[in-house]
Amino acid sequence: MQIDLLIEEAFVFNVFIKTFEKKNIAIAGEKFYFISEENLRYLQPKEILNAQGKYIIPGFIDIHMHIESSMIPPSIFSGVALSYGITTIVADCHEIANVFGQAGMEAFLQEETDLDIFYAIPSSVPSTTPKLETTGGLIGLKEVASLSKHPKVIALGEAMNFKGLTDEPDSLIRQILKEIQEIKPLMPLEGHIPRVSGEVLAKFMYAGLTADHTQQTPESILEKVTSGIFLELQKKSITPENIQIIVDHHLYEHVAIITDDIMADDLLEGHLDANVRLAIEYGMPVEEAIYITTYTPAHRMGFQDRGAVASGFLADFMLVDNLEQLTIERVYKKGRCVHQKEGEIAYPSTKPSFPTYFYDSIQCKSLVETDLQIQVEGNHDSVICNVIQIQEVGTFTEHVQREVPVKNGLLDWENSGLSLIIVMDRYGKNGNIGYGLVEHTLKEKGAIATTWAHDHHNLMVLGTSAEDMMIAQHKILDLKGGYVVSKNGLLSASCPLPIGGILSDETVYELGRQLKKVRQAMINLGYKNTNEIMSFSTLSLPVSPKLKITDFGMMDVHTHAHVPLIEANK
Incomplete structure (x- = not known):
């Protein structure tokens, strides 16, 4: 039997005993043929790769993404x-x-x-x-x-x-x-x-x-x-x-x-x-970290042909220089080198072939000033409002109540120290607009708008200024989806996502550049979180604790009870 590739003198990770062993690897077609300490040149390899001092680990498997x-x-x-x-x-x-x-x-x-x-x-x-x-x-x-x-x-x-x-x-x-x-x-x-x-x-x-x-x-x-x-x-x-x-x-x-x-911007720095x-930095042994990114996910999903460097398994693996830093020199998929550190192999990206209507899916009205005027019944100087409070870490929120001033019969949210959030039906089904208030978001005059609103992906706008909220929402409509940030009446960043309002067919490098600008613009407005964009985009996710908002308004995640914006008059 003639093999396609022989890799010699590598330290190969054996997932079954969680150790590295100095081995030679024979690959035939898309699969590992034989892994051994023996000299395997008798298999007449078409190609030989000397991997002395290098580590070989199975390809990573991401089972939830x-x-x-x-x-x-x-x-x-x-x-x-x-x-x-x-x-x-x-x-x-x-x-x-x-x-x-x-x-x-x-x-x-x-x-x-x-x-x-x-x-x-x-x-x-x-x-x-x-x-x-x-x-x-x-x-x-x-x-x-x-x-x-x-x-x-x-x-x-x-x-x-x-x-x-x-x-x-x-x-x-x-x-x-x-x-x-x-x-x-x-x-x-x-x-x-x-x-x-x-x-x-x-x-x-x-x-x-x-x-x-x-x-x-x-x-x-x-x-x-x-x-x-x-x-x-x-x-x-x-x-x-x-x-x-x-x-x-x-x-x-x-x-x-x-x-x-x-x-997309974080994707420029790494993925799984x-x-x-x-995990390694925080104290998990390297071997165990590799094990739970190769073998246990394969076992969880019932894969019988991947997750290990073993005879008969798909030849999915990577060649690594520095083990703890996981410095990847080469990546092989089904026995074929698909990535090299120095870029000798330029891995191509191709445009998707989606239906044309995927690119024109935002059916939402243009925001006008009256949409942002919230009437308060009765003659009051202030009212008690239910408020979504974000945290600096993660996407969970808390449910708090705050006193908000009333001016000329309207909720004076622009002078409340809070941000107004609205979610608008973008599918042209009912014209819904859900209203809420959010604490610990924007500290400056401005707004953020997106159609990337987990998971319903309606059009969501957060702001401390009616002017900026309208500017941001109108720009989102022009872009046919995406992210927009406005500050002091001027657009400061945008990231078009015209495919369903959630995807782009730009390269990840261009998309990442655009999203980095959006993230920085949010930070400039005072938004503070370990992941500003994800924190904002999950304010509309009604299955992640504790208080979130949809186009129907705010709701308690556990009970699914509607939570009114104005709780009680003072």
Whole structure:
């Protein structure tokens, strides 16, 4: 037998015993043929690579991520991900499904990529119900059954409807879970289980959910793992105290490192590899960090042909210089070199082939001044308002109440020290505008607008000035979606996302440059968070604690109860 590639003298990571061994690797076609200490030149390799002093580790596997968070389509994302050593992903594309329904998911499935992209069926489109948020598409039982037949579909995406899961046996999400358990009993069922404990956690598990990727604490890690939940650690869960708990209790078999969401500007600095480095920095042994980014995610998703450097497995791997820094020299996908550190191989990105209507999907009225005038009944100098309070770390919010002045019968929000937030129906279905107030956001006169509003992706505007809010909203309409920042009556940054209002077909470098300007413009307005853009874009996510807003108004995440803007008159 003649092999295609022989790699000699490498330190090869053996996931089964979690050690590096000096080996030679024979690759035939797309698979590893033989890994041995022996001299393998008798196999007459077509190519020989001397890897003395280098490390070889399996390609990384990201089993919970949303391609749309990078704001580029699969055809462009593929090359970027491969350059970071990621060779397989499982994507939950509920963002594009919220905009276009099953057609959005099918458009992604049709994209041709060298990166292996498997999909999870979006189980929460919308994340709650159509009575609580307006979306462009719906994924119901019929769509779930249809999508489950596709060979690239291997999991059920994160189930998020809190009330539907815990208190409503006949809810759509419960019906979806029952349906998929009957037609695909071995399919992994992903959960979105934030700040859940005790009997309520048991209710999620009783419904069939077996994994959680939300923000964790040492206490939640221990409770969830010992209860049988597989944990997927995104960046905000990779903290020194969380890593210490995993290390102390040897929980490696029950966790995997994932990304969930990474914005386009952050993508310029790394992807799953960056989270692995962070885990190592916070005290996880290198071997274990690699193990939970290769073998445990493969095991979780039922992959039998990847996640290890072993005979018969796909030859997905990377050649690494510095182990702790994960300095990637080369990346191989199915035995073919697809990335080199010095750029000898320029990995191409291709334009997506989406329907033309994907590029013209914003059906929303232009904001006018009267839309931002909030009437207050009665003769009052001030009223008590319910307010969304953001945090400096993460995307969770708190529910607080603040006294807001009233002037000439109108809520004087511009002089309240708070920001007004509105969410407008962008699908042309009902003309809804939801109103709320937010604390700890903008400190200067200005506004931020976007159509990248988790997960319904309506048009959302936050501001301390009516003038700036209108400027930002009008520019968003001109761009057919994206992000816009206005300050003191002037546009300061914009990032067009014309594909469904959530994606661009620019290169990741150009898109990242635009988004960096948006992020800096937000910071200049006083927005303070570990991820300013994600913090803003999730103010509209009604399944992430505690108080959020949709085009129907503010709502309590756990009870789904409507929370009025004006609570009581003083």
